[in-house]
Amino acid sequence: MKRTNLSFILKGSLKVENENEILFSNLKLNINYNKWTSIIGQSGSGKSTLLKIIAGIEIPKVFENTITCSPKNYSFSWMAQNDLLLPWASAIENITLGQRLRKEKLDINKAHILLEKVGLKNAAKKLPSTLSGGMRQRVALARTIMEDKDIILMDEPFSALDSITRSAIQKLTWKLLKDKTVIMVTHDPLEALLLSNNLYYISKEKLKPINLPISKPFRKINDDNLLYSHKHILNKLQKSYIS
Amino acid sequence: MKVILNYIFSLIIFILLWWLVQYITNSPSYILPSPYEVFLSIRDNYLLLLDHSLITFFEILLGFILGILFGMYTGILLIISKSMRKWMLPFIILTQAIPIFAIAPILTLWVGYGIWSKIIMTTLIIYFPITIAFYDGLKRIDPMIINLAKMMGASTYSMLIKIRIPFALPQLTSGLKLAAAFAPMGAVIGEWVGASKGLGYLMLYASGRVQIDLMFSSIIILAFFTILLYNLVSFISNYITRWDPKSHIK
Numbered sequence: 001m002k003r004t005n006l007s008f009i010l011k012g013s014l015k016v017e018n019e020n021e022i023l024f025s026n027l028k029l030n031i032n033y034n035k036w037t038s039i040i041g042q043s044g045s046g047k048s049t050l051l052k053i054i055a056g057i058e059i060p061k062v063f064e065n066t067i068t069c070s071p072k073n074y075s076f077s078w079m080a081q082n083d084l085l086l087p088w089a090s091a092i093e094n095i096t097l098g099q100r101l102r103k104e105k106l107d108i109n110k111a112h113i114l115l116e117k118v119g120l121k122n123a124a125k126k127l128p129s130t131l132s133g134g135m136r137q138r139v140a141l142a143r144t145i146m147e148d149k150d151i152i153l154m155d156e157p158f159s160a161l162d163s164i165t166r167s168a169i170q171k172l173t174w175k176l177l178k179d180k181t182v183i184m185v186t187h188d189p190l191e192a193l194l195l196s197n198n199l200y201y202i203s204k205e206k207l208k209p210i211n212l213p214i215s216k217p218f219r220k221i222n223d224d225n226l227l228y229s230h231k232h233i234l235n236k237l238q239k240s241y242i243s
Numbered sequence: 244m245k246v247i248l249n250y251i252f253s254l255i256i257f258i259l260l261w262w263l264v265q266y267i268t269n270s271p272s273y274i275l276p277s278p279y280e281v282f283l284s285i286r287d288n289y290l291l292l293l294d295h296s297l298i299t300f301f302e303i304l305l306g307f308i309l310g311i312l313f314g315m316y317t318g319i320l321l322i323i324s325k326s327m328r329k330w331m332l333p334f335i336i337l338t339q340a341i342p343i344f345a346i347a348p349i350l351t352l353w354v355g356y357g358i359w360s361k362i363i364m365t366t367l368i369i370y371f372p373i374t375i376a377f378y379d380g381l382k383r384i385d386p387m388i389i390n391l392a393k394m395m396g397a398s399t400y401s402m403l404i405k406i407r408i409p410f411a412l413p414q415l416t417s418g419l420k421l422a423a424a425f426a427p428m429g430a431v432i433g434e435w436v437g438a439s440k441g442l443g444y445l446m447l448y449a450s451g452r453v454q455i456d457l458m459f460s461s462i463i464i465l466a467f468f469t470i471l472l473y474n475l476v477s478f479i480s481n482y483i484t485r486w487d488p489k490s491h492i493k
Contacts, residue, residue, distance in 0.1 A: 057390040076394050084391050088409050088486040098395035101405055127486055147395065 005032050008054055012066035013205075014046055024050065024205045025067075029183075031151075035197035036182045036217065040189060040210075042237060045202045047185040048155050054183065055153055077149040081156045083140040085128040091115060091139045092124040098147045107146075114142040117176060134165035141173055152177060154184035158191060170194060174218045189233040193226050194219050201233070203240035210236070246474065276456040281463065284456035292445070296464050299442040302358050302430040303472065306365020310422060313366065314373025315415070319403065321374075322381040339371045343429065347436040361433030361441065368429035369422035376418025380411025413490035416480035420492065423476040427469045 013025030023046035031037040041047040052059045053069050055076045078084075085094045093100070095111040115124055118138040128136050137157065144152055157173070158166045174195055186192050192199050195217050200207040210233060213225035220226070258278045264270075265277050272280050285292060317335065320327045347364060354360040384407060392402050434443025442461045449457035481491045 052390075055390075055394065057393065058386065078387075078391050078394055080387060082385070082387065084385070084388050086388075086406070086409070088412075097392075097405075101392055101395050101397035101401045103401065129486065149394075 003033070005030060006071075007031075008069055008071070010050075010053060010067050010069050012068055014049060014053070014063055014065050014067055017062050017064050022205050023063075024202060024207070027207050029054070029200070029207055030198070031181065031183060032197060033181050034179050036178075036184060036195055037198040037200070038192040038196040039183070039185045039200045039202065039207065040187065040192045040233065040237070041185070041202035042187055047187075047202055050202075051153050051155055051183065051185050074151050075149040077144045077147040077152050079140055079144045079152065079154045079157045081158075081160045083128070083133075083136040085136055085139055085143075087128055090125045090127060091120060091131070091142075094128070094139055095143045095146050097143060111142070111146060114145055115139075117145075118142045118172060132165075133161055134169055137161060137169055138172070141169070141176065145176055150181065152180055152182045154182060156186050157184070159186070159188065166191075171218065178217075189230050189237070190221075193229055193233070194221065199233075201236060201240070203236070250470070273453050273455050276459055280456045281459045284454075284460045285463070288457060288460065292442075292460060292464055295440060295442050295445045295461070296468070298358065298440045299361075299427075299430050299434065299465070300468055302361040302433070302441065303365055303426050303468070306362040306429060307369060307422065307426045307472070309362065310366040310369035310426070311373055311419065314370050314418070314422075315377050317370075317374045318377030318381055318411075318415075321378045322407065323399065323403070335371060335374055338367060343368055343432055347432050350433070351437040356437050356439060360436075361430045361438065361443075364433035365426050365429035368425050368432075372421040372425065373415070373418045376421070377411055377415045380414025381407050383414065384410045413484050413487045416484055416490060419476050419480055420473065423473040424469065426472065427465055431465065 008027075008029040008031070010024075010027040010029070013022050015022045027050075029037070029039075029050075039047050039050065049059050049063060049065075053065070053067050055078065056069065056072060059065055086097065089097070092108065092111050092115065095114060096106050096108065099106050112121075112124065115121060118141055120135060120138055120142075123131060123135065123139075128139070131139065137160075140157075158170055161169060170191065184192075184195065193212065196212060197217060199210045199212055201210055202208075211229075213219060213223060213229050215223060215225065262278050265275050268275070276284070317331065321331060343364065346367065347360075350360040350363055354363060388406060388410075389402070392406050397406070430441070431443035431446075434441040435447055438444040442465050446458050446461045449455070449461065477492065484490050
């Protein structure tokens, strides 16, 4: 029988160098395959660093980190607030970056199809500097899909966008990645409510689950249950911030 | 075209100022020759000047290319190896701490009076700006891009060629422009210390025989070549960093 969930076990602790307060220690993050799991927390709660530890990438030197994360045998792709596009490469070259780095045969056809899916059919040869923030994030989304890794990690991928663009890109991202395994960190409770199948928040060094409305994502923004949950999450976050 | 017009305009201003200073101070031609006298000197001695210029231009170009290669190689070593950063950086700074005038006679003694001592001088003088500019560029990259490339399965080599070096190009081109302006200095200092050919040698020769117009001719040809080299480097730099217009000097 195919497994449907996975647990990341993080042993050890993480704190900011020369500060006493521990950000988190000995965590367990349960995720479901082919579902979106979100982690919410205010700025400085260490949520982006948590994502980096899961991915096994170097974290900034300002942290004292004793965490070891298991399991490690998964491949990840990364989508961040900063689109991380190469400024000298065209949209299509950015989408095929992974293949070029691995010296694989380029699947230009697939790249063009993805570019069309993200609504940038005519931008294949354009440089990132000639694209708007929303368009750049669409290219980053196409690059993420192109990689087709086990788990997609998203570090506040929509927070640099204006509200109209953000809403459009959130819908598009959901449409294209709804059947993928995604772990997203965000500071925006509404975003988490719209997109998540599972939701956690960081409080007192631990990850705590939050109940979500019964409806399935992508949720409607005028859903009464969603608005109630939004208020509930804000209260929780405020309490954890005060304590 | 606009660049050429700008240079012609600057040249006219320069010649006017030169002529004005010469006219006001009423200097004899063995102190400050007039622009016209220098023009006549270039016309009369063009074969001699061409002969010496070609040597100096060759020294500058070869020294320039070697300096770029060594500088870029060192920049890459510094970025990929922690121990290299520890050991090489003080050494690189040392190469700048010793005045180039002090090294010139020793180089001539070791390598001889031929062109190689001048090529090495040119290489040495531009090695530092190239290395530091390139290393700085390689270092500035957003670490998340490196992480992204690692997640994509990039090898150290493909990361260097496809990510790190292109990212460092705007900084490298700043170093290249500095180097283009410094390189002729290295070759000329080398020729002053000991040579039998080249524009530096010709300057000393002409100065010793009070042929100040010939000396000025050599200086002007050297300046012309420096401007040419700078603009060529600038043109190539702007082309390879066409995605980053902020780094262009206009």
